[in-house]
Amino acid sequence: MSMVVLHDYWRSSASYRVRIALALKGVAYDQVEHDLRTGAQRQPDYLALAPHGLVPALEVDGMVLIESPAILEWIEARWPRPPLLPADPFEAATVRAMAALIACDIHPIANLRVLDRLRGEFGASDAQVRDWIVHWITQGFAALEPLIARHGGLFAFGDAPTLADCYLVPQVYNAERFGVDLVAHPRLRTVAAAAATLPAFARAHPQAQPGAAA
Numbered sequence: 001m002s003m004v005v006l007h008d009y010w011r012s013s014a015s016y017r018v019r020i021a022l023a024l025k026g027v028a029y030d031q032v033e034h035d036l037r038t039g040a041q042r043q044p045d046y047l048a049l050a051p052h053g054l055v056p057a058l059e060v061d062g063m064v065l066i067e068s069p070a071i072l073e074w075i076e077a078r079w080p081r082p083p084l085l086p087a088d089p090f091e092a093a094t095v096r097a098m099a100a101l102i103a104c105d106i107h108p109i110a111n112l113r114v115l116d117r118l119r120g121e122f123g124a125s126d127a128q129v130r131d132w133i134v135h136w137i138t139q140g141f142a143a144l145e146p147l148i149a150r151h152g153g154l155f156a157f158g159d160a161p162t163l164a165d166c167y168l169v170p171q172v173y174n175a176e177r178f179g180v181d182l183v184a185h186p187r188l189r190t191v192a193a194a195a196a197t198l199p200a201f202a203r204a205h206p207q208a209q210p211g212a213a214a
């Protein structure tokens with residue numbers, strides 16, 4: 001059995017993706033929390049492990065993986081059951097496209113270091129920063145909604161959880177945190193809410209993590 005250690009932060013949505021996948025696969029792991037509010041992700045010890053200074057990082061038997069999309073693909077290859085990608089290549093690419101809409105088009109521009117720079121270097125107010133976050137999540141969700149309407153069932157793609165749900169549920173958690181109005185995205189809202197009730201998703205929820213704020 002592999003020794004798996006997840007370096008994460010309870011409210012990090014990129015870490016939340018990995019927690020969901022590990023829980024869906026039934027993989028046991030240890031957790032090391034890095035408090036992003038205190039800049040723990042930029043401490044030398046952590047940078048030696050993860051030079052990009054972001055969570056998550058996954059240690060497996062002494063080897064380190066970074067970047068949640070790569071980590072999720074590795075988890076899928078290492079523990080194929082239950083599958084989180086459809087067997088059909090076109091369908092698998094569609095699931096990856098849904099994931100990329102979140103991982104590439106929404107998440108990076110609303111990340112902590114980006115928001116800190118908007119505030120620190122460009123003098124953005126809290127209201128402007130919130131407006132920025134809401135704008136980019138809303139744009140991304142507007143693209144995702146028709147894909148879920150076309151391909152979704154009980155989940156974002158079909159009737160079983162896929163990698164798309166591993167990305168969607170944390171992004172909806174973020175959206176709700178920042179008060180994004182989800183009324184225009186009914187399918188997206190419904191599948192994310194349904195997925196969130198599964199035990200694996202509940203175990204991965206930020207509030208269920210050891211470092212979570214009361």
Ligand SMILES: N[C@@H](CCC(=O)N[C@@H](CS)C(=O)NCC(=O)O)C(=O)O
Nearest residue numbers: 012013014054055067068111112113
């Ligand atoms: N592309 C990376 C993004 C990781 C990422 O941005 N993590 C955030 C938390 S969700 C972080 O560590 N932020 C710290 C910072 O911005 O300084 C991935 O998917 O793993």
